[in-house]
């Protein structure tokens with residue numbers, strides 16, 4: 001068994017009341033974020049859709065190091081399941097103080113002329129509606145302030161022509177949500193920020209039909225490589241932290257300069 005270091009335990013003591021929900025945290029950027037928050041002393045709820053084994057691995061990674069974590073299966077595109085998720089967190093960990101809206105899906109690359117309404121609505125309900133509803137449930141509980149980070153994408157700026165304009169547009173909506181909500185709740189001491197990852201080594205590219213997409217595009221990335229989930233998690237954790245206490249309505253690009 002891995003024992004927590006003194007440094008980790010000290011950090012845990014100072015952040016003992018921080019309770020975070022990370023949506024889509026069984027894999028990729030969400031898993032890296034949950035692990036980092038767990039190491040920083042947050043109690044973390046790892047939300048996932050299907051992959052119980054991966055979610056349990058993230059929980060184990062945190063708890064064997066002396067942290068506190070639970071996993072909860074919920075399809076966050078479904079409003080009633082989001083409500084159940086937050087009620088579960090109330091019971092198991094307490095009232096949420098920090099939210100990471102991280103879920104995001106891609107469908108196989110296509111031009112707009114070949115997209116039907118069912119596809120577009122699937123993207124929008126998972127990538128946009130879920131963020132609104134998770135924010136709503138978090139805000140109801142953030143009576144003494146809090147922080148939210150919405151995971152957008154560099155696609156919000158590029159538009160992703162010939163690949164997935166639907167996905168890119170969903171991320172544009174998230175940037176607007178981040179801006180608007182940050183102004184709506186700033187006076188309540190709740191900060192709302194975003195990150196725009198780009199070209200991060202996760203499973204999502206295979207879902208888009210091109211597992212090696214980052215290899216193809218690396219020469220066009222100023223830093224000449226894809227990023228790691230941890231490099232995005234670090235930006236998310238900073239935005240959530242008290243070190244970013246005067247930062248709200250801000251979106252950080254984690255895109256290797258692209």
Ligand SMILES: NC(=O)c1ccc[n+]([C@@H]2O[C@H](COP(=O)([O-])OP(=O)(O)OC[C@H]3O[C@@H](n4cnc5c(N)ncnc54)[C@H](OP(=O)(O)O)[C@@H]3O)[C@@H](O)[C@H]2O)c1
Nearest residue numbers: 024026027028029049050051076103104153199200202204
């Ligand atoms: N990777 C990149 O290059 C990149 C670039 C820009 C932006 N982003 C954004 O970063 C975020 C994370 O992406 P990623 O690449 O880490 O994704 P990923 O590796 O494909 O992981 C997706 C995660 O979301 C969960 N999930 C999917 N649909 C869900 C739903 N309806 N309800 C609850 N959980 C759901 C999955 O759970 P299961 O394991 O149970 O399936 C998994 O934990 C997304 O918002 C994405 O758009 C990624």
